Amino acid sequence: MPKTPVKNLDFVSLKSDFLNFLRTQDKYADYNLEGSNMNVLLDVLSYNTFYNQYYNNMALSEMFLDSSQLRNSAISHAKELNYVPHSKKSATATVDLVVRSDQTSNFFNIPKYTRFTAKCGDRTFSFVTTESTFAGRLDDERFQKLNLVITEGRVITELKTTKDLTLKSAAVDTDSIEVAVNGEPYRFVKDIFGVGKNDKVFYVQAEPDGFYSIYFGDNQIGNQPATSDDIRVTYIISNGSAANGITSIVISDRYLNGASSIVTTLVESSVGGREHESLESIKKFAPRAYQIQERAVTRQDYAILLQQRFPKIQAISVFGGDEIDPPQYGSVVISVDVSAAQGASDAEIALYDEYLRDKTPLTIQPIFVQPKFIFIDLLADVKYNSKLTTLNPEELRVTIKNELATFAESYINGFNSLYSQSKVVKLIDNFDEAITSVDVTAVPYIEYNPILNLPDSPSFNFGNELNKPYAFVESQGFSDYKPAVYSSIFTLDGIDVTMQDDGQGNLLATTINVPTKAILKRNIGTVDYETGVVKLSNFETSEYEGNAIKIYANTKAKSFESQQDRILELKASDINLNVSPVSSIKKAAGFATIGSTTQPVYNPGSDISVAGEGE
Amino acid sequence: MASLLTPRSKRRTVYSDIPDSFALSPVNSDLTRVTDELSVKQSIKNLMLTDRGERLFQRDLGSDVKALLFENANPAGFKIIQNHIKDLLKIKEPRCNVIDVTISSMLDSNQIEITLRYSIINITQIQEFSVILDRVR
Numbered sequence: 232m233p234k235t236p237v238k239n240l241d242f243v244s245l246k247s248d249f250l251n252f253l254r255t256q257d258k259y260a261d262y263n264l265e266g267s268n269m270n271v272l273l274d275v276l277s278y279n280t281f282y283n284q285y286y287n288n289m290a291l292s293e294m295f296l297d298s299s300q301l302r303n304s305a306i307s308h309a310k311e312l313n314y315v316p317h318s319k320k321s322a323t324a325t326v327d328l329v330v331r332s333d334q335t336s337n338f339f340n341i342p343k344y345t346r347f348t349a350k351c352g353d354r355t356f357s358f359v360t361t362e363s364t365f366a367g368r369l370d371d372e373r374f375q376k377l378n379l380v381i382t383e384g385r386v387i388t389e390l391k392t393t394k395d396l397t398l399k400s401a402a403v404d405t406d407s408i409e410v411a412v413n414g415e416p417y418r419f420v421k422d423i424f425g426v427g428k429n430d431k432v433f434y435v436q437a438e439p440d441g442f443y444s445i446y447f448g449d450n451q452i453g454n455q456p457a458t459s460d461d462i463r464v465t466y467i468i469s470n471g472s473a474a475n476g477i478t479s480i481v482i483s484d485r486y487l488n489g490a491s492s493i494v495t496t497l498v499e500s501s502v503g504g505r506e507h508e509s510l511e512s513i514k515k516f517a518p519r520a521y522q523i524q525e526r527a528v529t530r531q532d533y534a535i536l537l538q539q540r541f542p543k544i545q546a547i548s549v550f551g552g553d554e555i556d557p558p559q560y561g562s563v564v565i566s567v568d569v570s571a572a573q574g575a576s577d578a579e580i581a582l583y584d585e586y587l588r589d590k591t592p593l594t595i596q597p598i599f600v601q602p603k604f605i606f607i608d609l610l611a612d613v614k615y616n617s618k619l620t621t622l623n624p625e626e627l628r629v630t631i632k633n634e635l636a637t638f639a640e641s642y643i644n645g646f647n648s649l650y651s652q653s654k655v656v657k658l659i660d661n662f663d664e665a666i667t668s669v670d671v672t673a674v675p676y677i678e679y680n681p682i683l684n685l686p687d688s689p690s691f692n693f694g695n696e697l698n699k700p701y702a703f704v705e706s707q708g709f710s711d712y713k714p715a716v717y718s719s720i721f722t723l724d725g726i727d728v729t730m731q732d733d734g735q736g737n738l739l740a741t742t743i744n745v746p747t748k749a750i751l752k753r754n755i756g757t758v759d760y761e762t763g764v765v766k767l768s769n770f771e772t773s774e775y776e777g778n779a780i781k782i783y784a785n786t787k788a789k790s791f792e793s794q795q796d797r798i799l800e801l802k803a804s805d806i807n808l809n810v811s812p813v814s815s816i817k818k819a820a821g822f823a824t825i826g827s828t829t830q831p832v833y834n835p836g837s838d839i840s841v842a843g844e845g846e
Numbered sequence: 847m848a849s850l851l852t853p854r855s856k857r858r859t860v861y862s863d864i865p866d867s868f869a870l871s872p873v874n875s876d877l878t879r880v881t882d883e884l885s886v887k888q889s890i891k892n893l894m895l896t897d898r899g900e901r902l903f904q905r906d907l908g909s910d911v912k913a914l915l916f917e918n919a920n921p922a923g924f925k926i927i928q929n930h931i932k933d934l935l936k937i938k939e940p941r942c943n944v945i946d947v948t949i950s951s952m953l954d955s956n957q958i959e960i961t962l963r964y965s966i967i968n969i970t971q972i973q974e975f976s977v978i979l980d981r982v983r
Contacts, residue, residue: 242903259879261863265907265938266889268864278902 240284246277296514303439305513312521313422316437316513317542318405321383321469322504324349324358324477327496330366330374332489338365339374339488344386346483347495349474356474357483358383358501359467361407382407383474383501384467391462393447393455400468401441401507407467408435410445412456422525423452430454441507471506503543527590533565533597540586541579545570548646550795552598562596566646566796574601600796605675605693607643607650607801608783609635610809611659612670617812619665628810631662632803639801648799650675652789667813675791675799677765678779686771693763693784695791703733709741709748716758716765718782721775726751730782732758738767860968861885861941886941886966887975893938894931894960894977909934911960915979919958924949931962942966942973956981 239245250273253262261267292298296308309316326347330339340363347358358381366376384404398408410417410433420432432453433445445464447455456462477500482493508516516539523532530549538544545568552562567575567583575583580599587597615627622630638658643650652671659669677691697715714731720743721728728740728751738756742749756767765782772780793799863885864877871878880888896908909930917923928947935944948961961976 259862259864260859261861261885261889264889264941265904266893267885268866268888268892271892271901272864274901274904 240281240288242277242281245280245284246273249273249277296517299514300510302441302510302513305510305517306437306439309513309517310436312517314513314517314520315405315421315435316508316517317505318443319402319469319471319507320503320505320542321404321407321467322472322474322477322501323380323382324480324497324501325499326379326381326480327498328366328374328376328379328482329369329494329496330376330487330490331372331492331494332374333372333491334489337368339368339376339490340365341376341379341487345487347381347480348483349383349477349480349497349501351474351477351501354473356383356470356477356501357385358477358480359386361467378498381480382467383504384469386465387468388463388465391445391464393458393460393462396446396462396464397438397442397444398464398466400466401443402468402470403443404467404469405435405443407469408433408443408445409465411463411465412460414461417447420453424525426452428452428454470504472504475501475504477501505542525590527563527587527595527597528592530563533563533587536587536590537565537567537583541569541583543569543579544575546602546645546798548602548796554795559598561594562598563591564598564600564796566600566602568602568646568798573604575599602646602796602798603677604798604800605677605793606805607799608674608676608781608805608807609655609801610672610807611655612668613659613666613808613810614668614813615663615665615810616667617665620663622663622665624810624812627663627665628808631659631810632806632808634658634662635801635806636803639803644798644800645793646796646798647792647794649792650790650799650801673789674783675786676781676783678781680779681770681772681775684771684773686769688766688768688770690767691765691782692797693765693786693791694794694797695763695784696787697758697760697763698785698787699760700732700734702735703739705750713785715760715785716782717785718780719776721772721780723751723755723772725773728752730755736760738765863888883966883969883971883973886939887973889939890935890942890962890964890975891977893934894962907938911979915958915981919951919953924951924958927960931960935964940967945972952978 239248250263253259253269253273259269262269262273264270289300293301293304296305296312299305299308306316328341332339341360343360343363345360349356349358360379361382364376364379366374369375382404384407387400389399408419410419412431415431417431417433420426420434426432426448428448428450430448430453433447434453435443435445438444447453449455477497480495480497482495485493487493516535519531519535520539523529523535525536527533527536530551533549534547537547547568548566550564552559552564555564565583567580569575569579584597584599591597611631613627613631615624620627635655635658638655642648642654650673652673655673656669656671659671660666675693675695677693679689679691681687681689700713700715703712703714714734716738717731718729721730723740727743729743730738730740733739736758737754738758739750740752740755742751754768755770756765758765763784763786765784791799859881862879862881865880866888869878870876879885893907894909894911897912898908898910899905901907909927911927911930914923914927914930917926927949931947932944935942942964943966945963945965946961948963950959950961951957952959957978957980959976959978961974963972963974965972
């Protein structure tokens with residue numbers, strides 16, 4: 232048989248290989264005619280080979296986590312790495328309760344699993360309290376409970392046996408599982424670390440088809456219940472992300488514990504609901520979870536541990552305390568940005584801190600800092616040939632703006648990010664063949680919200696080298712002067728001013744009147760052109776334009792980056808586009824320069840304008 | 847004279863295929879083969895009796911005659927069968943030139959007889975092939 236490379240996996244190629252082989256013999260000459268019996272046999276052989284190749288390919292693919300395409304296979308591989316893919320997660324909301332009751336006690340009991348009914352669009356969801364709590368007395372008739380956190384889902388209790396511990400619902404929120412054996416509560420543990428033979432603990436593992444099961448120790452790593460024991464598993468069945476963003480809520484039992492009425496006020500809408508962990512996520516996190524072994528040592532460990540445990544975290548930046556100014560040796564600085572908010576709340580940071588406490592080395596102290604933002608003010612002048620597109624300037628402007636906003640979401644917004652001028656220009660340039668030229672100006676800026684009429688000395692780090700101008704000469708005026716740092720309008724000593732640098736590292740407050748612009752106050756701060764650090768000293772303002780004072784920086788490079796706790800962000804509202812058709816385009820109109828004169832070259836569909844010789 | 851009557855060499859076999867019966871040669875127990883006219887005839891029969899979609903990954907191969915048997919037995923229906931067979935053989939059996947396809951119905955016995963007259967390339971004799979299609983139950 233001739234050498235046939237084992238590269239063909241489809242039916243047609245396999246059959247072609249067999250036909251090639253049969254060409255070397257002449258006993259059965261009709262192999263290549265579809266009506267022949269030989270051809271029928273070749274069909275069968277090709278199909279059988281194809282089937283086996285496909286089966287082997289799939290079987291081998293599913294044997295490894297990296298190449299598996301079935302979630303069940305990935306779950307099985309993850310189990311070997313002691314990784315439990317996360318289940319659906321119930322959303323949580325915050326409510327205030329005012330209870331009207333004539334009871335004499337100073338506390339009104341709100342039991343565990345008290346039910347609420349919430350609306351989100353057309354759908355209705357159940358919410359419950361996950362622990363019992365009390366409302367304090369407000370006045371003679373009323374009790375009040377502020378900021379009560381409630382969790383979405385229905386509470387189910389299953390009676391299990393030691394033979395079958397798989398939970399019946401695949402929509403379980405595994406964080407809500409509670410187990411009691413003969414009425415005695417068992418504690419959930421993630422690993423066997425420190426678990427003794429008599430400890431009342433249970434474990435959770437993922438099962439095929441999205442189900443979960445619990446299991447107990449074997450009297451070596453936790454107590455093992457007897458076959459006759461009464462095992463009750465209580466958990467919440469979640470609707471996942473569908474329950475995020477509820478708009479109204481009422482308590483289901485208005486006469487709870489003899490109350491005459493209970494008024495529920497929604498304080499914070501529901502957030503944090505999520506779906507089962509996806510196949511891609513399992514493939515990404517299972518090996519990494521195994522790699523870090525539930526311990527935070529390297530900076531990646533911190534990021535993976537937190538993102539894995541708290542999927543609401545959208546972006547995270549971890550760096551050493553020695554890298555900050557002033558250095559804080561022996562600490563790790565963590566900056567977290569959660570989705571649908573800027574930064575993270577104090578309550579969330581407390582949770583992160585507690586989670587990391589027993590995972591960090593003894594001498595390392597995690598410090599959480601709120602992220603700081605560097606925004607980008609982007610102006611693009613776009614020229615296009617109106618003969619090559621059906622879009623009008625406004626349509627083109629809106630579609631390019633949307634494209635840029637999507638690009639920013641994927642490639643710019645985040646920690647340790649880079650704004651690349653060339654990529655933005657390329658994106659716009661390639662957007663439509665009608666676009667003939669693009670001119671982009673991007674200026675980073677930081678928003679400063681000072682407390683009015685209170686002196687402050689803040690510092691802003693752009694983290695990029697600034698374009699140092701020549702020293703400002705007052706007698707030459709401001710008209711041609713291009714400062715490295717300038718700001719939006721604020722009020723200083725009752726006069727509207729902006730700030731700018733003088734090319735010698737000092738910040739000036741200048742009046743905004745043109746052409747009589749003048750210096751109102753000198754040395755209101757300093758600029759370090761090399762590091763991009765801007766410092767204000769004893770800065771006090773009584774008013775400012777907009778929702779913050781915007782401090783702009785003229786960077787030396789057209790591309791710039793964010794470092795450490797800075798998030799680079801290009802907001803859709805900061806994308807400004809001037810789109811205009813061109814009146815005469817030599818290149819697009821089909822003119823090529825030949826010798827010293829310009830000759831017309833046929834270019835169908837182009838806007839050919841007549842250009843005189845020597846033009 | 848004898849040399850004129852007796853061919854000096856055996857006629858060269860052009861077409862050859864495995865027989866439907868997979869019969870073994872009584873001489874050497876090897877698989878026998880059908881050749882030339884018989885091979886082409888066997889191929890035509892295979893094609894005519896194959897339904898479309900029957901052969902794996904070749905859904906256009908076949909005459910669909912069996913499917914057409916459920917149509918009304920009238921001249922229009924027979925014409926469709928004729929066209930199917932002619933088109934099929936024209937594309938899939940390049941060794942033969944179809945001269946005529948005759949369909950005669952035997953309504954009383956729920957049968958139709960398809961008679962095909964054709965010539966084979968390199969063989970001068972006109973060939974004829976008939977098949978009776980009968981209901982199974």
